[in-house]
Amino acid sequence: MSLLLACARKTSDPDALPTLPVHNPKTSSTIFLGGLWCFIFAIWSTLRIFLNTVVDIVVFMAILLFLKDTKSPIKGTLGVEHNPKRFVHKTISLDDIKLVKNALNTTVNDVILGVTQAGLSRYLNRRYANEDDKDEVEKHKTNNLPKRIRLNVTVMVSIRPAAGIQVLADMMAKNSKANWGNRVGYIIVPFTIALEDDPLDYVRGAKAIVDRKKQSLEAIFTHQEINVVSKTFGVKAVAALVHRVFSNTTMTFSSMVGPQEEISYYGHPIAYIAPTVYGLPHALIVHTQSYINKLTICLAVDPSVIPDPHQLCADLEESLDIIKxxxxxxxxxxxxTA
Structure with a gap:
């Protein structure tokens, strides 16, 4: 994304690079109580990160070795990565997502994950329904979901210390600190598939999971694991390892931050940005991409598993409306406040 935006310019100022949102961590309201309390807090934070990381690594290894997701209408079968894919996208309001974010004191990513859980729950509830016994109205009213669905999502996470746009000349310069290529780890996020009585519970649940994942080194572990395996056993071993983890989970998810103003590519205004990917062993891959005040949801699906991707997009959009x-x-x- 940095490389793409480095090739683009603001429409309002053809000589200026696009602007990405700057992450401003929230200031803590904790009262300073002295050196002893700071030391205790530091020990507790370190211990929490250590314990969360150990748990996440154990779960990761279990998924790698034997723990598979529940077979569901959106889970691909063996060899799904070789099947033709269908790509669809839908643009929704980023302002609506920010409205929910501000109301629940969460992040944009928390809301997007919550909306995704809600949309998948609606879609799966319809797919699990018996088409012969229930009409459309009943299928929306009745809970057709199994009591327990293990649905893990592989979420891509950038582990770069800071996001930003590097000028191409700087990136190509010798001994440049702006290195080429992705620095990406991935985390395993369990999705709750259920029909919640309170729609806001989807966002609250997503926030709880993400907050815990932020207190873990899982993304760094998976990134370093790939590097170690690659240097020790080669690229084929890395491909086999990643394929195994992805095959035992249900879908891939990523969220990217885009420019805050309209941009042009060599003088041609860009209407929207819709990234996607091909070749992963999942029947469903979800990307979200912000651009100005819009958010584009991009789906890559195996049509033999998900024959109605536009309906899934509609469920995601409707879920946002319900939550808002x-x-x-x-x-x-x-x-x-200003």
């Missing part, structure tokens, strides 16, 4: 309306009905909207 729940925020408004509960009076949780917080006005942004």
């Amino acid at each position: 309306n729940a925020v408004l009905e509960k009076g949780l909207l917080i006005k942004e």
Whole structure:
């Protein structure tokens, strides 16, 4: 994404590079109580990161060796990576997502993950329904989901210390610190597939999972694991390892931050950005990409497994509307301060 945007320019200023949002960590409201308490807090934080990392590594190894996701209408079978794929996308309002984010004091990614869980739950509920016994109205009202569905999502995470756009000349310069290529790890995120009574529970659940993952070194572990295996056993071993982990999970998810203003590529205005990928052993791959005040949801699906990807897109969009309306009905909207 940095490379693409380095080739683009602002439409309003053809000589200026696009602007990416700057991450501003929230300031802590913790009262300073002295050196002893700081030391205790540091020990506790280190211990928590250590324990979370150990748990995540154990789960990762279990998935690598034997723990497979529940067979579901969206899980691909062996060899799904070789099947033809269908690519669809839908653009929704980023302002609606920010509205929910501000109301629930979460992040944009928390809301996107929550909306994805809600949309998949709606879609799977319909797919699990018996088409012969229930009409469309009943299928929406009745909970057709199995009691327990193990659905793990492989989420791609950038482990670069700072995001940004590097000028191409700087990237190509000898001994440049702006290295080429991705520095990506991945984490395994368990999705809750259920029909929640309170739509906001999808976002709250996603926030709880993501907050815990932030207190773990799982992404760094998976990144280093790939490097070690590659140097020790070669690229084929890395491919086999990644294929095994991905095959035992259900889908891939990633979220990318785009420019905050309209951009042009060699003088041609860009209407939207819709990234996707091909070749992973999943029947469903979800990418989300922000651009100005819009968010594009991109799906790569195996049509033999998911024959109606536009319906899945509609379920994701409708889930956002339901969550936003729940925020408004509960009076949780917080006005942004200048």
